[in-house]
Amino acid sequence: MSQYxxxxxxxxxxxxxxxxxxxxxxxxxxxxxxGQDPEQDEAYQEIIDLFNTLVEEMHGIEEAAKQSQ
Structure with missing residues (x-):
């Protein structure tokens, strides 16, 4: 895919x-x-949100490359 x-x-x-x-x-x-440790939950949620944002942006780039073929 990266060729496109x-x-x-x-x-x-x-x-x-x-x-x-x-x-x-x-x-x-x-x-x-x-739910066992609210502070840890908050830290993990921030990481998960950032991870999901990065994956969504990566997917967007891949979809844009597909459309340009």
Whole structure:
């Protein structure tokens, strides 16, 4: 797919991928149960929201590249 992305899109896509990789260790563990520690819940929610924003932007770039084919 990256063959259809502009240089600017490829660079942004790569930067988003790097940011997602950097955030992965900060995501809550699979066995984490929300509600037990409100402070931890808030911290995890901020990370999850940022992660989702990055994924949505990455998806938008991929969709734009598909449309330009």
């Amino acid at each position: 992305m502009t240089l600017k899109q490829r660079r942004r896509h790569r930067a988003l991928g790097d940011e997602i990789t950097r955030l992965k260790p900060k995501l809550p563990p699979f066995d984490y149960e929300p």
